[in-house]
Amino acid sequence: MATNAAKLDRAHVWHPFTQMRDWNAPGHEPVVLVEGDGAVLRDDQGREYLDGNSSIWTNLHGHRCREIDEAIRAQLDRLAHSSFLGLTNDVAPALAAELVEAAGLPAHKVFFSDDGSTAMEAALKMVFQARVQRGEAERTLFLSLGHGYHGDTVGAMSAGHSAIFHRVYRPLLFETREVLSPACYRCPYNRAQPERGSDARRTRVCDWECVNVELDRALQEKSASAFVLEPRVQGAAGMRMHPEGYLEKAAALCRARGVWLVLDEVLTGFGRTGTMFAFQHDAGVQPDLVALAKGLTAGYLPVAATLASPEIFDAFLGEYSELKTFFHGHSYTGNALGCAAARANLRLFREEKTLEKNMTLCELLAAETARFWEHPQVGDVRKEGLICAIELVRDFATREAFPFAERVGHRVCEAARQHGLLTRPIGDVLVLMPPYCTTPTQLRRMVEALWLALVEVLPL
Numbered sequence: 001m002a003t004n005a006a007k008l009d010r011a012h013v014w015h016p017f018t019q020m021r022d023w024n025a026p027g028h029e030p031v032v033l034v035e036g037d038g039a040v041l042r043d044d045q046g047r048e049y050l051d052g053n054s055s056i057w058t059n060l061h062g063h064r065c066r067e068i069d070e071a072i073r074a075q076l077d078r079l080a081h082s083s084f085l086g087l088t089n090d091v092a093p094a095l096a097a098e099l100v101e102a103a104g105l106p107a108h109k110v111f112f113s114d115d116g117s118t119a120m121e122a123a124l125k126m127v128f129q130a131r132v133q134r135g136e137a138e139r140t141l142f143l144s145l146g147h148g149y150h151g152d153t154v155g156a157m158s159a160g161h162s163a164i165f166h167r168v169y170r171p172l173l174f175e176t177r178e179v180l181s182p183a184c185y186r187c188p189y190n191r192a193q194p195e196r197g198s199d200a201r202r203t204r205v206c207d208w209e210c211v212n213v214e215l216d217r218a219l220q221e222k223s224a225s226a227f228v229l230e231p232r233v234q235g236a237a238g239m240r241m242h243p244e245g246y247l248e249k250a251a252a253l254c255r256a257r258g259v260w261l262v263l264d265e266v267l268t269g270f271g272r273t274g275t276m277f278a279f280q281h282d283a284g285v286q287p288d289l290v291a292l293a294k295g296l297t298a299g300y301l302p303v304a305a306t307l308a309s310p311e312i313f314d315a316f317l318g319e320y321s322e323l324k325t326f327f328h329g330h331s332y333t334g335n336a337l338g339c340a341a342a343r344a345n346l347r348l349f350r351e352e353k354t355l356e357k358n359m360t361l362c363e364l365l366a367a368e369t370a371r372f373w374e375h376p377q378v379g380d381v382r383k384e385g386l387i388c389a390i391e392l393v394r395d396f397a398t399r400e401a402f403p404f405a406e407r408v409g410h411r412v413c414e415a416a417r418q419h420g421l422l423t424r425p426i427g428d429v430l431v432l433m434p435p436y437c438t439t440p441t442q443l444r445r446m447v448e449a450l451w452l453a454l455v456e457v458l459p460l
């Protein structure tokens with residue numbers, strides 16, 4: 001029985017990344033979520049679901065997290081929002097200081113915006129304008145990883161290389177140079193055969209051609225300005241995971257060529273990969289720009305940040321009449337409610353020792369999901385911190401994918417709902433990305449639900 005919310009939705013709403021003909025088809029009953037508690041979401045029929053992808057990779061400490069709720073309420077009693085153009089407030093600067101400290105980039109400046117796309121859009125424009133103002137206007141070329149996804153604004157799409165999402169917009173986008181994605185499972189340079197139970201990143205047989213040949217070649221371009229990538233895990237690409245050491249090698253090459261390193265930590269930031277930020281796994285990586293969003297407010301409110309090096313920031317300083325100002329910003333920049341949520345999030349990390357606590361959950365996720373190797377249609381099970389990706393294939397030996405139109409991943413995730421799990425696939429890659437507050441029992445139930453769904457759709 002369609003509820004009032006479902007009827008209004010059908011009549012008036014257009015959903016992101018959703019084929020609305022399917023959504024509005026007779027018989028499709030949307031899940032109307034009305035409550036949350038920790039890792040659990042409840043719909044308007046009273047059914048409970050585990051939030052298996054942390055509400056599209058945003059939520060960290062769970063829904064209705066007391067500390068964050070209280071921080072927002074306290075801020076609400078003082079000030080919800082005021083302009084950040086030519087003014088400031090007493091929350092955003094404190095958050096900026098905490099962010100650069102957590103990132104170990106104390107001299108970087110923080111530019112606030114609203115979501116992952118705007119954080120990346122700002123980063124790209126900063127690079128472009130800084131080059132012009134430094135007298136390096138010929139350095140216009142962005143290099144970025146194949147299959148990369150940096151959001152849906154026009155600049156962020158230009159830096160992205162998602163065949164499906166970006167295809168139709170190509171004529172609208174500026175040119176960027178695609179660099180081979182160093183994801184070992186499908187890397188053309190990896191000479192190892194697929195092996196059940198083994199992580200392709202560790203059993204790979206190659207000579208680091210991803211850096212030594214592919215990136216090196218791209219960096220020869222005289223106009224190369226910045227290298228843009230999601231460090232360690234390329235999320236929307238299908239949780240493509242990079243081999244240990246890639247970033248360190250890539251960053252060193254970029255530095256040697258004077259090419260700026262722009263890291264998109266929108267997904268990987270705030271503990272998802274085990275460290276606070278993914279670039280902190282690699283020694284000596286000093287990004288010039290870092291984009292943060294999603295987990296910044298622990299999944300509560302849309303706040304994003306772009307951290308910029310002094311070298312880039314200083315390129316914008318000058319007389320007003322020189323027009324070196326970064327003429328870019330948004331109405332809700334520095335939003336006090338969002339910044340209060342983000343500060344409470346960072347406080348939780350410090351006081352609750354979130355990163356240390358997460359280690360147990362990471363180990364459990366790895367142990368429990370190892371069973372997926374038993375399924376003949378599972379080609380790869382890869383894990384990084386609290387991200388687990390299970391790639392379904394038609395043929396294990398050749399890594400051949402299922403035909404796109406079969407929507408196998410989608411069907412598995414639809415079936416998982418019946419077992420009380422909400423998650424969203426990326427093509428035929430199933431994703432488990434639990435909130436950090438998930439209990440061991442809840443985690444086991446998530447894995448069990450996904451397994452049951454898989455064997456329903458692809459029987460053993």
Ligand SMILES: Cc1ncc(COP(=O)(O)O)c(C=O)c1O
Nearest residue numbers: 115116117149150151235266267
């Ligand atoms: C790595 C990465 N960058 C940018 C974005 C865009 O973020 P938003 O959806 O908040 O605009 C996403 C979203 O999934 C992402 O995964």
